[in-house]
Amino acid sequence: MLKRLLRVTPYFILAALTAALLAFADSYSFVKMMDLMDIALSGDMTNFRSASIDLIVMAIVLVPLCILVAITRALYKRKANLTIKHYYVNGVFNKNISEFQKENNAKYISCLTNDFNLLEVNLIDSLYEIGACIGNFAAGIWMMTIVSPWVILLAVGVMIVMIIFSTLTSKPTAKHMNERSTLFEGYTSYTKEMLSAFHIIKSNNLTERVQENFNDKSEQVQQKGYIVDRFLSYIQASENIIIGLMMYMMLAASGYMAIQGLITVGGAFLVVQSMQKVMWPVMNLSEQLPKMFTVKDLIKKIEKTLENEDNYEETQPMPSFNESITLKNVSFGYADQETDLILENINLELKKGGKYLIVGPSGGGKSTLLKLLRKYFNPTNGEILIDGYNLKDIKKNDFFSQVANVEQQVFIFEDTLRNNITLYKDYTEEEIEEAIRKSGLSDFVKGLSNGLDTMIYDNGKNISGGERSRVVIARGLLAKASIIFLDEAFAALDMERAKEIEKSILALEGVTVINVSHVLFNETRSKYDKILKVNHRQVEYV
């Protein structure tokens, strides 16, 4: 992630340089003020006028510079945030389907919200602040050199003390931050579950219990937040004491020098201003550095969510599906243990263009067989060959572009009906119409005042379960895939409609259809080439 962040270096440099430019311009205006003060005390009216004009010009120049600083800072922040978020989402989509499904996806939501908010404050903002601090510190030192180089030594001393202090306090801060992030993960997961199950909770009178659990989790997160804030405020208070002491020492030193006549009154004024210029970065650095030190562990935690245990490299392209899918002595268990096998020693051949129905008792392993054929999981033993090539070696993207999946669990995007059917790909109106007709959606679409441009909200809350299923069937038909996998795709449809759609799918020439279903209609039964029963780890022909 840090490597990816390096790409925004030009934006960072631009933002830091403009901040430094502003710091120097601001310091220069203080030098001009010092001159004005000393000229005024000497009673030199001619030079006083020109020094006053210089000051006014400086004040005018500062305005566009301030705007430039705000713009370059915002640009850097925007680029940096987008870069790490793109990196993360890209990483999530590089996860294997099986490994992604093993995890609670609230883990990823928590990373993208809580952890990325922390990254924005503790890394992206802090980096900018550190850049700006360096510019301001340099400008402050420059101001000091104009008055007396001796004051610089004191400022460098303060800096060293503060860096040592930050290093010492960073470890316990990082520990607390990580614990808080883990608590947030549980909290996000629970909140997501609570809102998804809203109607179940209400209709089963579970409100009180759920609220109690939520309050407990929320209390834990708040308590940790309180501990972190309290800890950080102790650190802050200690820093303020140290910095305060240093400031008094510098003030006393410049006062002594003015009394001794080593510097002018204007010079004393400039020392006070330069001290502020130097102290701000020192104070700010002492705030930003501990935050920066906590980022390493946070990034490690975020990167861990993107790790794939199985990094098998797929090398075989699959431009088309031409002959058959063959299962050779395939065994599979989710737990990778021989005793926990769901399927054992399966041998099958599924021909291109063939229509296959998979039946069997609940929990028998039908969906598991489909998951293996869909390349969600690899067999524990044996191999699945497609046109003679091991499915394990076939590149995921190539394989997925040859198949369409129609599942019982439907996902509908919050978008128009058209985009939900085409899945953002280009098809002709005739192709879309044909898919709508074959999936039994024609009457539904005709009845909508906006037709295909009707918006579907929140995973299809404004359409029925059967309509949702048909949208997904239309997707499958439109995709013109070589293989269609159906998993209880007709469960939400009435019998007549289910039969009609099943017939349309079974009439697709050259398309291999593998349909897992509890429902077996006499009218469509004969249209299947083979009916397979999955039971007791075995697959047999019916």
Ligand SMILES: Nc1ncnc2c1ncn2[C@@H]1O[C@H](COP(=O)(O)OP(=O)(O)OP(=O)(O)O)[C@@H](O)[C@H]1O
């Ligand atoms: N991700 C998983 N991790 C562990 N075990 C699983 C997983 N998915 C399914 N199983 C188990 O595998 C067995 C077969 O499940 P599968 O979903 O393949 O059955 P099925 O025949 O499709 O059942 P149904 O008709 O009820 O959908 C079941 O005992 C189930 O509990």
